[in-house]
Amino acid sequence: MDNKCFIENKVAIIDNGTGYTKMGWGGNIEPTYDIPTVISDNSDKNSVQVSKNYNEQLDFCIGNDALNQQVKTYPMKSGIVTDWTLMEKFWQKSIFDYLRCDPDETTFVLTEPPMNPPENRENIAEIFFETFNAKSIYIGVQAVLALYSNQMHEQNAQTGNKLTGCVLDSGDGVTHIIPVSDGYVIGSCIKHIPLAGRDITNFIAQMIRDRGEKVNNQDINRISAEIKEKYGYVAPKGLLQEFERYDKPGQDGKPSNKFKQYTFESQVDKKQYTMDVGYERFLGPEMFFYPEFFDSKWRTSIDESIDNAIQGSPIDTRRHLYSNIVLSGGSTMFEGFTDRLQSAIQKRVDDRLLRYSTALSKPQPIVVQVAQNPHQRFSVWQGGSLLSIKPGFEKVCKSRQEYLEYGPSIVRQNAVLSSGM
Ligand SMILES: Nc1ncnc2c1ncn2[C@@H]1O[C@H](COP(=O)(O)OP(=O)(O)OP(=O)(O)O)[C@@H](O)[C@H]1O
Structure with missing residues (x-):
C-alpha cells in the first residue's frame, strides 16, 4: 500500500x-x-x-x-x-x-x-x-462533547439551553452523571454509578445459566449482549405490572407474546440453536432503577442520583439542568428508558415542590425534559x-x-x- x-x-x-x-x-x-x-x-x-x-x-x-x-x-x-x-x-x-x-x-x-x-x-x-x-x-x-452534539441536533436546538445540561453517560464499563453549566463541568456534583452495560450483560448471562440453557462458555457473553441490545427494554410502569404482562395469557388464550425466540449460531460447532427469552428482557435494564438487584450495597436509583446531582448544583443552574437532561452512550438506548427516566425525575421534583407549597405560596413548576438524540450511542x-x-x-x-x-x-x-x- x-x-x-x-x-x-x-x-x-x-x-x-x-x-x-x-x-x-x-x-x-x-x-x-x-x-x-x-x-x-x-x-x-x-x-x-x-x-x-x-x-x-x-x-x-x-x-x-x-x-x-x-x-x-x-x-x-x-x-x-x-x-x-x-x-x-x-x-x-x-x-x-x-x-x-x-x-x-x-x-x-x-x-x-x-x-x-x-x-x-x-x-x-x-x-x-x-x-x-x-x-x-x-x-x-466526553460529557461536554455529548452536550455539544445534542445542542447541534436540530430537534434540541430550540431549547436555548446552550451548553448547560445534565449528561447521563452510560456505556459498557461506567455510568456517570455530569452537570455542565455553560461548558464547565460542575466537578463537585458528578455522580459515579457502579453499573453499566457490561454488568447488565453479565446479569443476563447469569439468568440464562441459572435456568439451565445449554450455552457454551465461549458463546455466552456474545449472545447475552445481543439479547440485551435486541430485546431489552425498560418496563413502563415498574416491575410488578411487567411480571403480570408476562404471566397473563393473551386474549386468544395463547401464552403472552412478551416471550421471544432467539436464534444464534454457536462459535464452537457452528450449529444453530434457539432459546426463549423472557423476564431478562426487562430485569437486566431495570437494574438502573432497582440497583439492589445488582449490588445489595447500592440502593440509589438512577433517577434519584440525577436528582441529587442537580440539587447539589448552584441554585441558578438547576432549572436549566432539569430541562436539558442529555443521554449519551449505548446503555441509555433501551426502549422506554427516556420516558421512564423523565417521569421518575418529574415525580421526584413535583413531590418536592408539593412539600414546599403553603396555602399562601406555591413554587413555580419545574419542567423535566430528557432529550433524545437518534445518535446518542455515538453522541x-x-x-x-x-x-x-x-x-x-x-x-x-x-x-x-x-x-x-x-x-x-x-x-x-x-x-x-x-x-x-
Ligand atoms: N441498542 C442497545 N440497547 C442497549 N444497550 C446497548 C445497545 N447498543 C449497545 N449497547 C450497549 O452499550 C455498551 C457500549 O456503549 P458505549 O460504546 O457507549 O460504551 P463505551 O464508550 O465503550 O464505555 P464507557 O462509556 O463505559 O467507557 C455495550 O454494553 C453495549 O452492549
Whole structure:
C-alpha cells in the first residue's frame, strides 16, 4: 500500500471507551469504525514500533480480531486508561490500520472522562506528539462533547439551553452523571454509578445459566449482549405490572407474546440453536432503577442520583439542568428508558415542590425534559466531529510546535467550549 491511500489534512476523531472505540473523520455524522477496545499482544511488551510500512506484520491485533484470541487485554477500565503501553499500541493500529492517516498531517480529537487526572492528559499528549508526531490534538471532555452534539441536533436546538445540561453517560464499563453549566463541568456534583452495560450483560448471562440453557462458555457473553441490545427494554410502569404482562395469557388464550425466540449460531460447532427469552428482557435494564438487584450495597436509583446531582448544583443552574437532561452512550438506548427516566425525575421534583407549597405560596413548576438524540450511542464522537468543522476549532487545539516549546503541560488546561462555538 502506498502513501496515496492517506487522507491528508483531516481531523480524526477517536473516542476510546471502556468497551468500544469509535473512530472516524470530522464532519461525518457517525464514526467509520466501532470496534472493541481490546488488544491481543504477543509481541515484546515494551516496544511500540511506529512505522509507515503498512505491510509490516506486527505481532498484535486489536478490535474484533483480538476478541477471537485466547490472550487479550482491555487497556481501559471504568473509562480510564489502565495500561498505557497497550493503549499506545492500540492507537498505533487505530491510526495506521483503520484510519490509515499520516499523523504529521492530521489533527486528532481525543476524549476523556470527567475529572480525568491531568497526568493522564499529559500522557496522551506525550504519546501523540512524541510517538506519532501528530500535527495537533484536542482532548475533549466526553460529557461536554455529548452536550455539544445534542445542542447541534436540530430537534434540541430550540431549547436555548446552550451548553448547560445534565449528561447521563452510560456505556459498557461506567455510568456517570455530569452537570455542565455553560461548558464547565460542575466537578463537585458528578455522580459515579457502579453499573453499566457490561454488568447488565453479565446479569443476563447469569439468568440464562441459572435456568439451565445449554450455552457454551465461549458463546455466552456474545449472545447475552445481543439479547440485551435486541430485546431489552425498560418496563413502563415498574416491575410488578411487567411480571403480570408476562404471566397473563393473551386474549386468544395463547401464552403472552412478551416471550421471544432467539436464534444464534454457536462459535464452537457452528450449529444453530434457539432459546426463549423472557423476564431478562426487562430485569437486566431495570437494574438502573432497582440497583439492589445488582449490588445489595447500592440502593440509589438512577433517577434519584440525577436528582441529587442537580440539587447539589448552584441554585441558578438547576432549572436549566432539569430541562436539558442529555443521554449519551449505548446503555441509555433501551426502549422506554427516556420516558421512564423523565417521569421518575418529574415525580421526584413535583413531590418536592408539593412539600414546599403553603396555602399562601406555591413554587413555580419545574419542567423535566430528557432529550433524545437518534445518535446518542455515538453522541460523544459526534460532538467531536461537529466541533472539528466549526470555524475557530484550530484555536482550541494544541499544536506540535506548542508541545515542543512548552512540553506536555500545555494540555493541562482544557479549553472550555463556549456555547457560541
Ligand atoms: N441498542 C442497545 N440497547 C442497549 N444497550 C446497548 C445497545 N447498543 C449497545 N449497547 C450497549 O452499550 C455498551 C457500549 O456503549 P458505549 O460504546 O457507549 O460504551 P463505551 O464508550 O465503550 O464505555 P464507557 O462509556 O463505559 O467507557 C455495550 O454494553 C453495549 O452492549
